[in-house]
Amino acid sequence: MKNQDISRRNFLLKMSAASGVSLGMAGILTGCGGGGESETADLEPVAETPVVAEEVSCTDVSGLTESEASMRDALSYVDTSTEEGKTCANCALYTVAADGENCGGCTLLKGPIHPEGYCISWAVQTA
Template sequence: MHLLTLHVTAMDKYSRKDFLKRGLIAGAALAGAGTILSYCRKPAEEGGDQAGANCTDVSGLSDADKATRTDNEYVDVSTKPGQSCSNCALYTQPEGGAACGGCQVVKGPINPAGHCQLWVAQG
């Protein structure tokens, strides 16, 4: 009974019009905050916007080529500071505006922000 009394008292404090107005303002504020925060995403350590490249389609590779990717621990986004495919001597640059490059050893699409255990500094 006590909770019901509090609820009724709180409802009496605001009119329906005020309640709807506050709800719309709060909803708009949340939507605006979400939009603003989406622009504040932190780019990847290496590769910047390239870290978002989708280089995961290996459907055209043979099982042996897929195994080479796995055996050499290829990942789409490097966790090693200063070591990414884009600064590896084995990396081949993307052509024709493509987001994914290639590798002289690991076959298939290679993310410039990726990494594998074959990484060699460009020299």
């Protein structure tokens, strides 16, 4: 009878240890995102460019001189980039719009610049 108590005791201890390891692994997997639905699944992706309504136009060159306006044409400026991963918003020469304005600026081209625009002088940002 005493040997059976010891065996039962050993059995329960081993089961307890095994379940503890199992629960610990479940916690680790959950913490790493491997234990079910990830906690980040509900998060919104980070926007790469400022949110600007598609109907916003940044092509008004009425305040520019003729040479400033023609420079925009010479560099093929457009409000909507067709170059994968290249927009004014991620160009080194882009300047962010003042509060409440949709169009930003550019240190190279005069006039309003759409964050989703592009020209052939697009430059990669450093730092």
